Amino acid sequence: MALATRTARGGRPERPPPTPVRLWRSTIGKKTVMAVSGALMLLYLVFHMLGNLKVFFGPDDMNGYAHWLRTVGEPVLHHEWFLWLARVGLLAAVVAHGVAAYQLSRRDIAARPVGYRHRRARTSYATRTMRWGGVILALFVVWHLLDLTTGHVNPNGEAGRPYENVVATFSTWYGNAIYGVAMVAVGLHVRHGFFSAAQTLGAGSVGRDRALRLTADALALVLTLGFLAVPIGVTTGIVE
């Protein structure tokens, strides 16, 4: 069989396409792009969550931290350059992640054109909600930027005063509702995503699977609770 196929294929082409092209064309390669972009966003989320907790130390602490973020890297970097570099990197990650998710999902759906008459719910909730959960997250990111970055939809919307803006958002019912749904969505997405990314990047092994799943659960729980602490703090009056 080996010889026959070799003759038929005439060997592999002399010059395969460049590695990034091959990566993007294959299912495994595209999944790798998702894993790496997802991991970058995840890393950002951890620092973002920790930064948000500054709200519990009062306006000076929080606003001072926000100001400091704009000075990171000075004098090598210009004012706000670090922030803009991070923003460009995150935007690239979101776009790559979303485009790869869309293309892979189309392919996956086409690969199972006819379903089973005898249906059973079999995969976990977090696994089943990766696609729509991801879309919810993308929409949330847009609202979140308009709320706390540009201030367009924020009841306070004062540049350089994140503490007051955050309190304003969580003093509205819809601010709490949108944010609450999104943080549960993040937790679910990370719960499946962290394990999935480890698998995709080749870190999975028979002995390590359990530890990876537990880490994913812990990470998801810490992120969701850490992010939810802020609206809960504002609603209960701990933060005002």
Added chain:
Amino acid sequence: MKITLRIWRQSGPEDRGAMRTYELDGVTPEMSFLEMLDTLNEELIGNGEEPVAFDHDCREGICGACGMVINGEPHGPDRTTTCQLHMRHFDDGATVDVEPWRAAAFPVVKDLVVDRSAFDRVIGSGGYITAPTGSAPEAHATPVAKAAADTAFENAECIGCGACVAACPNGSAMLFTAAKVTHLNTLPQGAPERESRVLDMVETMDAEGFGGCTNTGMCTSVCPKGIPLASISTMNREYLRALRKG
């Protein structure tokens, strides 16, 4: 035992197909699922009806031919092949749904028979080693580390039945391809084609229209040979390593 069967009937690739209901009496708990279908077919032939087409060969759980989805689960409720599934796993009076493997890459030929030649083409593109043929090689000529031998053996158990594809919501062949890649790439005998094997097999797998992996784990949970999900991670690792090497 009395069993109500709802079976997918489709006269050919172009037929739309539908579920048909059959009442079958005289089923015994020690019958295998295929023997139960044989009994049904004898009855159908006796009535001048077309028997239900299904694939089977060894009937001892090693060839992988006998794939069908029983009550929504590939190979049914027991973690084994359909030929090794016995009717004692069903209650008297139970209703049992039987459907073919569903995947774009596995078109239905007739009733429960699907065309799995896409698997052969994946194997043909890299699931082999280059070795001199002739008499059996001296067993000690190529030392294999114990851990590598164990991993290779675990993955070599794959019988290519396609249950992984049938269970996967994406109709993905990752577990099958991963078992083959892991089996051969772990062994020194597979080392000469280590990079081209994984690159070519994944390329063929994609070209055949199988979906991608979303790590749902459905494949490994239905695999009659217990190929672990970790094999997919091994293949991903091998794939990325081979791409880096160019």
